[in-house]
Amino acid sequence: MATIRFTERTLVTPEQFVACLTDFSPGRRELFPNSADESLRVHEEGADHADVTEGSGGIWERLRYDWSDPHRVVMTTTDSNVWGGASSHTYTFTPLPDGSTRLDVVVVREGKNLRGRLVALLLGTVGKGVLEKALKTTLRAVEARNRPAAR
Template structure:
C-alpha cells in the first residue's frame, strides 16, 4: 500500500505480486499505459537487479540494476543503470526519447523516489545529489 507515493511510475492499482520470497519477487507494475513484469533479485543486499520478463513496451535486455554502496557517514551511494530496449514502435520511440532525455527525466523521478523514502523514514538527505 502506498507504493505509488514512492514510485511515481508504479500505480497502486496496476501492481500485481505473482511471487514474493526473501531474496526475489515476480511483479507486474506500471502506470499510464506502460507496464512491465519484473523479476526482482536482491540476493546480494548491495545489488538489486530487476529483469523485465514481459511488457507492453520493453523487451530484449530491459531492466534496472541498483548498486548500493554504504558510506562511512551513514549515507549510501546509489548507482542506477536502466536499460530500455523497445519491443514495438511505441517502445522504440519511447526508448529514443529516454536515450536523449533519460538522465533528466528518470533522474528527477529517481530523486523524487529517494525523497519519498527519506520522508517515510524521517531521514533527511545530507549528501550532494548529482
C-alpha cells in the same frame, strides 16, 4: 536500446532502501511515481525475490526482482507491452564512511515494438531528466519514511 545511468547520495541505508523497493503493498506510488497501485500485481514473492507486474501511464512491465545481494537489486523485465530484450533496472548501494549511501542506478530500455523503440529513444535523450527527477522524488520519499520521529 537506451542505457541510462544515475548516481545519487542518500541518507538511508541500503537495507532501508531495499525494504522500500521491495514493499509491494498499496501506496507504492508514494515512493515510486511510475508504479500505480491499479497496475500492481504480485505473482510470486520469496525471501529475496519477487515476480511483479507494475507500471503507469499505459506502460506496464513484469519484473523479476532479485535482492539476494544485500548491496544490489536487479529487476529484469520478463514481459511488457513496450519493453523486451535486455530491459532491466539495477540499483547498487555503497555504504559510505559518513553514514550515507551512494546509489548507482542503471536502467536499460530495449523497445520490443515501435512504441517501445520510440520511448527508448526519448528516454536515452531528453527523457533522462524525467527519470532523474523521479529518482530524486523517490529518494526524498524514502528518506522521509525512514527519518526518525521527532521527540
